[in-house]
Amino acid sequence: MDEWISIAAKKRWIQRTWLLAAFAIAVVWIGCQPKDVRPGLWLRGESVEAHLDDWRFTNDVEEVFIETRPWYGLRHSTTIWCAELDGKLYVGSYGDQKKAWEKNIAHNPEARLRIAGKIYEVTLTQVADPDLTDALHAVYAQKYDMVEVFGDDIPQWWYYRVAQRGQR
Numbered sequence: 001m002d003e004w005i006s007i008a009a010k011k012r013w014i015q016r017t018w019l020l021a022a023f024a025i026a027v028v029w030i031g032c033q034p035k036d037v038r039p040g041l042w043l044r045g046e047s048v049e050a051h052l053d054d055w056r057f058t059n060d061v062e063e064v065f066i067e068t069r070p071w072y073g074l075r076h077s078t079t080i081w082c083a084e085l086d087g088k089l090y091v092g093s094y095g096d097q098k099k100a101w102e103k104n105i106a107h108n109p110e111a112r113l114r115i116a117g118k119i120y121e122v123t124l125t126q127v128a129d130p131d132l133t134d135a136l137h138a139v140y141a142q143k144y145d146m147v148e149v150f151g152d153d154i155p156q157w158w159y160y161r162v163a164q165r166g167q168r
Helices: 002-031 056-060 100-107 130-143 146-150
Strands: 063-068 076-085 088-094 110-115 118-126 157-164
Touching: 056 076, 063 100, 076 100, 076 130, 088 130, 100 110, 100 157, 130 157
Parallel strands: none
Antiparallel strands: 063 076, 063 110, 076 088, 088 157, 110 118, 118 157
């Protein structure tokens, strides 16, 4: 009789372990996409292999998702704003301190962007040209209502040029 109880207890333990593992996988799978200000892990979507010469289609996109590779190996993703200028795509960041994704690309400029459900393999390069930075300020101000978001105290912005891997 004790042997039967032991076998039944083992079966229940195995069933509960599998159920818990399935639940944990589901939580990670559902929760790994970023949403609003909540960061996530890896991005899912259809991978785009074709190279783009023109990113103007992003003019109608409010936010894009960026996935970077931190030094510890686990992917980091978050939502960011983007703007197109002369067919080229740029992403921006603001504030006194660098965001996690910016720190990650400082070590590894390769990233993935999810735009309208599609995944683009990209490389990011920080914009250093002051004239281009001024032009990007104007493009961002036209696309996003900075006063509504930040009030009269609009923070300093940094911009990054997006290039599909294999293109410059």
